[in-house]
Amino acid sequence: xxxxxxxxxxxxILEGKNCTLQCNYTVSPFSNLxxxxxxTGRGPxxxxxxxxSENTKSNGRYTATLDADTKQSSLHITASQLxxxxxxxCVVSLGNNNDMRFGAGTRLTVKP
Amino acid sequence: DVKVTQSSRYLVKRTGEKVFLxxxxxxxxxxxxxxxxxxxxxxxLIYFSYDVKMKEKGDIPEGYSVSREKKERFSLxxxxxSTNQTSMYLCASSLGSxxEQFFGPGTRLTVL
Numbered sequence: 001x002x003x004x005x006x007x008x009x010x011x012x013i014l015e016g017k018n019c020t021l022q023c024n025y026t027v028s029p030f031s032n033l034x035x036x037x038x039x040t041g042r043g044p045x046x047x048x049x050x051x052x053s054e055n056t057k058s059n060g061r062y063t064a065t066l067d068a069d070t071k072q073s074s075l076h077i078t079a080s081q082l083x084x085x086x087x088x089x090c091v092v093s094l095g096n097n098n099d100m101r102f103g104a105g106t107r108l109t110v111k112p
Numbered sequence: 113d114v115k116v117t118q119s120s121r122y123l124v125k126r127t128g129e130k131v132f133l134x135x136x137x138x139x140x141x142x143x144x145x146x147x148x149x150x151x152x153x154x155x156x157l158i159y160f161s162y163d164v165k166m167k168e169k170g171d172i173p174e175g176y177s178v179s180r181e182k183k184e185r186f187s188l189x190x191x192x193x194s195t196n197q198t199s200m201y202l203c204a205s206s207l208g209s210x211x212e213q214f215f216g217p218g219t220r221l222t223v224l
Contacts, residue, residue, distance in 0.1 A: 004154070034212070043116070043202055043215025044155075089154065100213075102147075102154040 003027040004092050006103035014111055017080055021106045023073040023090030031093040035064050035075045038087040038105070047075070047088075080110045115139070116216035118203050124222045131190040133219050135203030143206045144186035145213065146170075146178060148199040155202065161186055193223045 004025045013019050023033070032051045036044035048057045048064040050073070057064050061078045077084055090103040119134035137144065143162050147155040147170075157170030159178040167178050175197060179187045186205075190197055200220050204213040 009152075041121075041217065043204070043217050045215070046212045049212065100157070102156070104152050104154040 004090055004101045004103040006088075006090050006106050008106060009104070010107040010109070012109045012111060013080055015080060015082055018076065018078050019080060019108065020077075021075045021088050021090075021108070023075070023103055025071050025073075025090070025092045025101070025103075027092050027094055027101050029095040030068060030071075031095055033064075033066055033073050033093070034091045035062070035073075036089040036091060038089060040086070044089055077108075082110050082112060084108060085110045116203055116205055116214050118201075118216040118219050120219050121217060122220050122222075124224065125190075125193050126224050127194060129190075129193050129223075131193050131221065131223075133188040133190075133201055133203075133221070135186045135188070135205075135216055136184055137186075137203075137205040137214070138184065139205070139207070139214075140183065141205035141207050141214075142183075143208065143213075144180065145204040145206075146176075146186065146188045147202045147204065148172070149202055149218070150199050158188065193221075195223050197221065198223045 007022045034049045035047045038044040050057050050066045052068050063076045066073045087105040087107050089105045092101045116137045145160040146158045149155050156172050161167045161180040177189045200218050202218045203216040206213045
């Protein structure tokens with residue numbers, strides 16, 4: 001069983017709409033949580049990183065939240081654009097930061 | 113900007129062939145990683161290296177080996193390719209254990 005679960009598996013929204021992607025994890029000891037964006041045919045690129053003490057972090061239209069008590073994170077995308085179409089991957093780092101657990105990703109499609 | 117390059121974007125090999133996947137990073141990063149990415153499973157760590165000539169097994173090292181003779185180059189070797197090694201292979205590098213990983217564009221390997 002994957003220790004980092006993402007939902008939904010895929011999502012289709014209309015351009016301009018908002019959406020929220022979820023990430024639940026069971027791994028410990030927790031070090032940090034990153035959200036990556038992976039465009040088709042490209043490697044993942046980091047969007048945000050949050051440590052235990054941070055509960056929200058923004059990067060433009062992307063806002064990530066973290067509840068370390070319930071081990072849940074979300075990525076909220078505001079006013080979606082066609083270029084937001086990608087896979088979004090949640091990655092949890094353990095105490096040794098080279099030990100990382102990847103979610104399977106959410107495939108987001110933004111349609112005009 | 114960090115640049116991580118991989119030798120091939122697409123590769124087709126036959127069962128039993130020896131396969132070399134090359135990865136080069138240009139930012140003097142200490143750590144380098146090889147992952148495979150399969151639908152529904154997320155990224156899984158095959159091997160990583162934290163220094164020249166050093167290597168550590170990841171979660172799924174069976175059937176793979178690695179080589180790091182120079183700091184900037186990390187090679188993944190499939191000694192005898194099998195069909196279940198058909199996958200997307202991603203290389204990444206990071207400055208240290210607590211730093212963001214930067215990914216290459218990936219190599220889509222098909223083993224027939």
